[in-house]
Amino acid sequence: TTGDFTVERRIAADHFGRALRADVQAGLTENPKTLPPKWFYDARGSMLFDRITRLPEYYLTRAERMVLRANAERIAELTAAHTLVELGSGSSAKTRILLDALTAGGTLRRYAPLDVSESALIAAAESLAAAYPALRITATVADFETDLALPDASDAPRLVAFLGSTLGNLDPEQRAAFLGRLRQALTAPGDALLLGVDLVKDPARMLRAYDDGQGVTAEFNKNLLTVLNRELDSDFDPGAFDHRAIWNEEDERMEMRLRARLTHTVKIPTLDLTLDFLRGEDLRTEISSKFRREALEPELTQAGFTLEHWWTDQQERFAVLLALP
Ligand code: AVJ
Numbered sequence: 399t400t401g402d403f404t405v406e407r408r409i410a411a412d413h414f415g416r417a418l419r420a421d422v423q424a425g426l427t428e429n430p431k432t433l434p435p436k437w438f439y440d441a442r443g444s445m446l447f448d449r450i451t452r453l454p455e456y457y458l459t460r461a462e463r464m465v466l467r468a469n470a471e472r473i474a475e476l477t478a479a480h481t482l483v484e485l486g487s488g489s490s491a492k493t494r495i496l497l498d499a500l501t502a503g504g505t506l507r508r509y510a511p512l513d514v515s516e517s518a519l520i521a522a523a524e525s526l527a528a529a530y531p532a533l534r535i536t537a538t539v540a541d542f543e544t545d546l547a548l549p550d551a552s553d554a555p556r557l558v559a560f561l562g563s564t565l566g567n568l569d570p571e572q573r574a575a576f577l578g579r580l581r582q583a584l585t586a587p588g589d590a591l592l593l594g595v596d597l598v599k600d601p602a603r604m605l606r607a608y609d610d611g612q613g614v615t616a617e618f619n620k621n622l623l624t625v626l627n628r629e630l631d632s633d634f635d636p637g638a639f640d641h642r643a644i645w646n647e648e649d650e651r652m653e654m655r656l657r658a659r660l661t662h663t664v665k666i667p668t669l670d671l672t673l674d675f676l677r678g679e680d681l682r683t684e685i686s687s688k689f690r691r692e693a694l695e696p697e698l699t700q701a702g703f704t705l706e707h708w709w710t711d712q713q714e715r716f717a718v719l720l721a722l723p
Pocket residue numbers: 450458562563564566567607608615654684685686
């Protein structure tokens with residue numbers, strides 16, 4: 399049997415084009431040049447990210463899966479969720495662990511994934527609908543930074559899962575705004591937040607995770623330039639840049655950069671922009687913040703959450719936490 403699902407598009411057809419142009423205009427005309435990481439995930443970028451999650455160096459996905467496996471039953475017991483919401487669900491690869499536990503617990507009725515990638519959402523919803531025919535699956539295409547699109551309180555309690563350390567892609571200001579908005583949306587009794595975050599550790603391990611031996615991360619990073627060329631008709635030469643992974647000690651975050659191999663000029667005709675790159679100049683494409691409990695807990699408190707449970711893998715590489723409004 400194949401279960402059913404719905405897909406709601408909560409963004410205007412031209413939203414991505416407009417948002418991308420605004421981000422490029424703002425980020426590439428400042429010094430140092432930066433771009434937000436959400437633009438990595440076109441079909442090829444999503445495929446490359448999937449490969450990253452299976453790399454021996456990229457411990458995050460495996461560590462988080464272990465934490466979820468070890469604690470899923472407890473999470474189901476603690477939350478008794480009727481709805482599992484997943485923000486930035488992507489391929490929903492780790493979701494089955496939670497769906498299984500919540501189904502076994504007998505409370506789950508609805509799964510509501512939300513992602514900017516419509517193709518990833520549909521593929522995930524199709525396969526989950528087949529595996530969980532009794533589950534109501536309502537997928538939403540949206541950008542969680544501007545629209546949380548939470549299912550309404552009649553389906554509460556709602557467990558909002560935000561996994562994979564995607565929170566780390568936001569800078570502290572964006573993080574505070576996001577957590578604050580999420581807290582405001584969780585209004586029904588029993589609503590809860592399940593957050594997966596990567597932890598501060600030996601820089602050498604993190605550097606390897608973001609600069610793997612097969613060069614998949616380098617390809618993922620450079621794919622951003624291909625996205626820009628396609629969407630904005632720009633003439634970036636991916637071969638003119640080197641992939642760089644950097645540990646920013648002061649801000650305790652990994653950063654990915656594209657470093658110009660030579661001084662050159664890039665044209666973005668749709669924005670009427672001509673960009674000068676100096677040899678050795680960096681374009682920062684991603685921040686991936688690493689967390690400590692003692693720093694994250696006050697951020698959650700500030701947003702109006704109470705940290706109730708903190709689970710890690712044995713090596714304390716990754717944490718999954720349960721926070722209540
Ligand atoms: C999907 C944002 C969690 O920051 O580790 C993987 C993306 N970047 N390798 C991360 C990523 C480089 C990933 N997140």
